[in-house]
Amino acid sequence: MLLGLSFALLSQPRLRLLAAARFVSVLGSAFGSIAVSFGVLALPGATPWDLSLVLACQAVPQLVFVLWGGVLGDRVPSRFRLVTVTETAAAAAACWAGLAALFATGGPIWLIAALAALGGATRALFSPALEGVVIDVVEDKDDRQRANALLKVSTNTARLLGMALAGVMVSLLGPALALAVDAASFAVCAVLFSVLGRRTPDRPVRYRSSALRDLREGWREFVAHEWLWVTTGQLAFVLAVVNAVAGLLGPMLAKEYLGGAWAWSLVMVAQVAGQVGGAGWAGRLRPARPMLLATVCTAGAALPALLLAVRAPLPVVLAGALVYGVMWDVTMVLWRTCLQHEVPEGAISRVSSIDLLGCLALAPAGLAVAGPLAAVFGPDVIMLGSAGLVVVAVGVALLSGDIRTLPGDGKPRQERAPAAASAA
Incomplete structure (x- = not known):
């Protein structure tokens, strides 16, 4: 299944950085998805209604902002700066790091829902911009299909590894630590995208x-x-x-x-x-x-x-x-x-x-x-x-x-x- 992949493309430094950023981001997200569900269910007195509220609050901002995220991703001179900002917001603006603290202390469900909504907003801006990042990194059109295949292998591997480790961590150490790992992955991903942006010239944008x-x-x-x-x-x-x-x-x-x-x-x-x-x-x-x-x-x-x-x-x-x-x-x-x-x-x-x-x-x-x-x-x-x-x-x-x-x-x-x- 992997024989057709061209690993020689990884000799390109910017593609290596992109593959590393996607691997780290998806690895952390795998921890987050499992930790949020079981973290809410583990709160004192939590009900299925509470988990529905948190997950719905996380999903609604993606609907509200995704169209504007797509327009913004096509208009900004550097998509890398945009995704760096969204990844930093997801980690440093208390989206997932804050959730980790709330799960550790049994924080109120309304605040958990609010931070989940903030996390959903960052995803709405991140995902459309990411669609154009490969085009900015891989300039040769003939290489893009192979580059996408390599990135798919990287993200699927990260998801498999993250889900396998997340279940063990949530069961043994609790959801708060798993969410802390997710927050750290956003921070590392932001750094990698920042470095990648400095190595990629801004593109002309026609408004x-x-x-x-x-x-x-x-x-x-x-x-x-x-x-x-x-x-x-x-x-x-x-x-x-x-x-x-x-x-x-x-x-x-x-x-x-x-x-x-x-x-x-x-x-x-x-x-x-x-x-x-x-x-x-x-x-x-x-x-x-x-x-x-x-x-x-x-x-x-x-x-x-x-x-x-x-x-x-x-x-x-x-x-x-x-x-x-x-x-x-x-x-x-x-x-x-x-x-x-x-x-x-x-x-x-x-x-x-x-x-x-x-x-x-x-x-x-x-x-x-x-x-x-x-x-x-x-x-x-x-x-x-x-x-x-x-x-x-x-x-x-x-x-x-x-x-x-x-x-x-x-x-x-x-x-x-x-x-x-x-x-x-």
Whole structure:
């Protein structure tokens, strides 16, 4: 699976710095995601409602600021300074370091929710800017695909390592120390991006008349592709389920019958291991109808929820998470390839921001209602309903003729149409 990677690219100093920054950031984030869920549940008197509140407060700012983060990422002369500021804010402005202190002292839930919201805002500004960082670092277009592959291996490895260690640390030493590790990773990442920015000249930026005009142009391009907006609507429901299962319902059931944080960490590790394999497999796939296959594979997101709903034993849940991980990265690789083929390069950042906003639109609501519903009906029933929601969303998306027929020849439609006309 890794034989096709070109590790010779790591001879480039700036790419090495970028790979190191991404490795450290993802490693720490793996600690943070597990520590927050189990940290809130471990607070005296904590309820599923409290965890729903914290996770929803973390998700809402990503919706509020992600579009402006995309516009800002295209307008600033140095994306490196922007991501340095956001990583410093995540660590030094008390987002995660503050949460670590609050978990250590049993701090009030409202303050934990406020700091989680601040952390969500930094992610909204960081993620769109990061999309353009590879372009700034790897100037040769022929090297970018191989560079992205190397970075994917780096981040997946970091996620696997982080989740494996996080479960052990949370179980043995508590969530506060795990969140302190996360805060330290943000600080180290900020330093690495700062060094990388000093080694990269500022880029000329051409300002449009207004940010709102930029967004309107991006929206027109987005709605011009039926397969894209249908998939975005489908993923809004699927990701609402995925986030609720990963952040709330899964940890609740892991605490009830699987053994706690260490067991849930193993489930997350199995999922990421599947994603590594899925990405490698998807790189070799050449389906005639890529979005049809991608949409069908999205149904794999129902598998962990279904297995947890019936309280399957841990080995079965791990196998289900592994299969889900494979199917999920097949979906993501094929979807991203179609996006790059069908959307003009000059609009792809804004279109990606709109897609991200749509995909995350229902995540806060899912997190907000999952806890109260689980408290009333039980997590098993809500898990079963979540699995059913994924299957229904996939079925509705498959009604789109555009999704079922989008060709996989790698040519954008504006190039295929003239060719078809001349053949006729």
